[in-house]
Amino acid sequence: MMTLHPKVIDLTLDRVHRLLAALDHPERRLPPVIHIAGTNGKGSTQAMIRAGLEAGGDRVHAYTSPHLARFHERIRLAGALISEPALTALLDECVTANGPDEITFFEITTCAAFLAFARTKADWTLLEVGLGGRLDATNVVDKPRLSIITPVSLDHESFLGDTVAKIAGEKAGIIKRGVPVIVGPQSPEGLEVIEAQAARLGAPVLAYGQHWNVWEERGRLIYQDENGLLDLPLPNLPGPHQIQNAGAAITALRALGRDAAACEAAVTRAEWPARMQRLRHGPLVDLAPQVELWLDGGHNPAGGAAVAATLARMPTRETHLICGMLNTKDVAGYMQPLAGQVTRLHAVSIPGEKNTLPAETTRDAALSVGIPAEAAASVASALAGIAAQTPGARVLICGSLYLAGAILRENG
Numbered sequence: 544m545m546t547l548h549p550k551v552i553d554l555t556l557d558r559v560h561r562l563l564a565a566l567d568h569p570e571r572r573l574p575p576v577i578h579i580a581g582t583n584g585k586g587s588t589q590a591m592i593r594a595g596l597e598a599g600g601d602r603v604h605a606y607t608s609p610h611l612a613r614f615h616e617r618i619r620l621a622g623a624l625i626s627e628p629a630l631t632a633l634l635d636e637c638v639t640a641n642g643p644d645e646i647t648f649f650e651i652t653t654c655a656a657f658l659a660f661a662r663t664k665a666d667w668t669l670l671e672v673g674l675g676g677r678l679d680a681t682n683v684v685d686k687p688r689l690s691i692i693t694p695v696s697l698d699h700e701s702f703l704g705d706t707v708a709k710i711a712g713e714k715a716g717i718i719k720r721g722v723p724v725i726v727g728p729q730s731p732e733g734l735e736v737i738e739a740q741a742a743r744l745g746a747p748v749l750a751y752g753q754h755w756n757v758w759e760e761r762g763r764l765i766y767q768d769e770n771g772l773l774d775l776p777l778p779n780l781p782g783p784h785q786i787q788n789a790g791a792a793i794t795a796l797r798a799l800g801r802d803a804a805a806c807e808a809a810v811t812r813a814e815w816p817a818r819m820q821r822l823r824h825g826p827l828v829d830l831a832p833q834v835e836l837w838l839d840g841g842h843n844p845a846g847g848a849a850v851a852a853t854l855a856r857m858p859t860r861e862t863h864l865i866c867g868m869l870n871t872k873d874v875a876g877y878m879q880p881l882a883g884q885v886t887r888l889h890a891v892s893i894p895g896e897k898n899t900l901p902a903e904t905t906r907d908a909a910l911s912v913g914i915p916a917e918a919a920a921s922v923a924s925a926l927a928g929i930a931a932q933t934p935g936a937r938v939l940i941c942g943s944l945y946l947a948g949a950i951l952r953e954n955g
Contacts, residue, residue, distance in 0.1 A: 544638060548647045554678035558646045562654045563683060565640040569654075569661035574604060576668045576684045577795060580676040580714040581693025581727065583845045584788040587780055587818055588693055588727075589669050591792035591809040595801060597622060598808030601666040606656045606681065608649065608673045611817055611840070611948035618656045621665045633658055649673050653680040675703050677716020689795055690717050690724040690746070693788065695733045696845040697873070708732045715740040723798060726750040727791045749794055757790030759783070764810060766793050773803055778810040781819040782853035817947035819853050825954035830923060831930035835860065835937040838951070840944035842868065844876035850941060851880040861886050861933050865925045866909070866942040867893040870900050874908040877942065881914065886936075888916040889925035893946045905942070922950065 563570050577592060579585045586607055593603050602621040610616040618625040625633075633655040641651060653673070660668050667688075670681045676692075695711045703710045711733035718724050718740050726737055728751045741748045749755060755768040759777065764786060766773040773793065778785040792813075793806045817840040822828055828836055841850050854862060862885045868874050878888070890905035902918040909916035919925035922940060929936055940950055 544634070544648050544651050547641065547651065548645045551647065552649075552674060553647055554675060556678055556680070556683060558644070559650050559654065559680045559683055561644070562637065562641050562646060562651065563657065566637070566654060566658055569657040570683045571685075572661040573657065573668045573684065574660070574665045576670055576687040577689045577691065578670045578672070578681065578684065578687045578717050579691045579693065580672040580679075580717045581691070582696045582698050582710070582714075582843065583841070583849065584693035584727065584784065584791070585671045587785060587788040587813070587815050588691060588791050589671050590780075590813040590815040591778070591789055592795050593669055594812040594814075595792065595796045595805040595809030596667055598812060599801065599805050602664070603667045603669060604660045604663070604665045605669040605671075606653070606660075607671045609944055609948075611944065612951040614652075617652065618659055620659055620663045625659060629659065630655075650680045672714075672717065675710075675713040675716070677713045679717075682717055685719065687719060687722055689798060690719065690722055691727075691791055691795060692717070692724060692729075692737055693727040693791060694845065695729055696843065697876075698843040698845075706732070708736050711736040712740070718744055718746050720744040721746060723747040723749060725791055725794045725798065728752070728787050749798065751787070751790060755790060755794045757786055757793070759786055764789060766790060766806070768794065768797065770797060773806055775803075775807050776811055778813070780813055780815055782849055783856065784849040784852065816951060817944065819850070822950075822954060827923065827926060827950070827954045831926050831934075831938070833934040834926065834930050835935075836926075837937070837939040838947055839939060839941045840947035841941065842872050842877060842943050844873055844879070847877035848880040850939070851884050854881075854884040854939070857937070860935070860937045862937045862939065863929050863933075864888040864914075864942075865891060865919070865922050865938060865940045866905055867891045867902070867922075867946040868900050868905055868942040869893070869896070869898045869945065871898060872943075874900065874905060875912055878909050878914060879912045882912050885914060888914045889919045889929070890916060891919050891922055891925060891946075893943055894921070894949050896945050899945075922946075
C-alpha cells in the first residue's frame, strides 16, 4: 500500500471519496459518529469518551493514529482491537477495490476502518483526525453526532499553515451544518476562527470558558456547565493538561445525556499508552530496577509544555530525559519548557525511522535552550549510564510517538 502514492501525506478528499464509492459507501452506514480534531489531546479525549460510554454498556468503535506498537491499535471494533485475519481481509478488499489508482497509506487504511465499522454492530463510532481536519481522510461523514476540537497550537506548519489561526481553520473544517461542536481551551485567534466557522454552518458551540469550565480543587476535578456541577476524582491519565481533556470528554458525555457515573468512569477508567505512562515491567525496567521510568510521546511545543507541567507537580527527584525526535518537528520549541525541570538530556536517534534527527542534532538543540545534554548510542545504553551514576533517578523517554512505539515493542 505504501507504493500506491509517492507521498506519505497529500491532503485531499478526492481519492477517499472515489474508494469509498467503490466500496459502496461504508461511511454512510456507521454507528453515530463523534469526530475529534485538534493539535494536542485528541487521543486522550477519545479514550475518556470511550471509557464513559463503555461504562454504561455501550459498544464503541474507535479509530486513532498513528499506532505505537502494532497497526491493529488504530482500529477498535466494539471495544476490541481488530484481529489479524479481519485486518488482512479488509486491507486486501480495499487494495482490490482501489486497483492501480493513487491513494495514500492513511487514506486506504481509513477506508478499511470504515468498512470494518460499517460491518460490525456498535452503538458509537469515535473518529480521531489524522492531520488537520478539513482535508483529512476521516472528514467524509456528513452528519456526525458531535464534533470536538481540542486545543490548537503550532504543528505540521508545512501542511496546515504557519499561524494558529490558519491551523484552527483547518481543524474547524470538521464542523458540520447544525452539528454541535465542543471546543476545548483555545488561543483568542484560534477560537475566533472556530466560532466563525460554526456560525456560518449554524453549528451550536459548547466552548471552554463560556459554556463549560473544569479545574482542579483540593485534589479533585470540578466540572461545571449550565446543567450543574460535578465533583469527580482526578483523571488517572497523569498531567494537569488532562484536566482540560477530561472537561471536553465530560462535555461530550453530558451532551449525549450521560449521567455522573459515566463522567466518573471517563476520568477513572481511561487508558492511553505513551502519555506520561509509567513503565513497571520489561527489559528496560530490569536494566535499571531502581530508576523511576516513564514514557511520553509528546512532540511539539504544547506537548513539551504539558510534560514540563507534569514533571513540576511530581515529587522532587533528579530527572533525566532520553529524547529522540523527528526532523519535521520544532525541537527547540519542544525542549524550551523542559529546561527548568530536568537535570540532563540524553539524545538518541529513533531506531528504524528514516526521518529521525541524528542524536547529535537533538543534543545540540537541548544545549541551545540551556539543558545539559549528551548523545547516546541507544535508549538502553543511556538508561544504563544514568542508572550507574544515579540509581534512584527519574527517567523520561520522550520526544516522539515513533520512539515511544519502539520502546513499547521492545519493552513489551
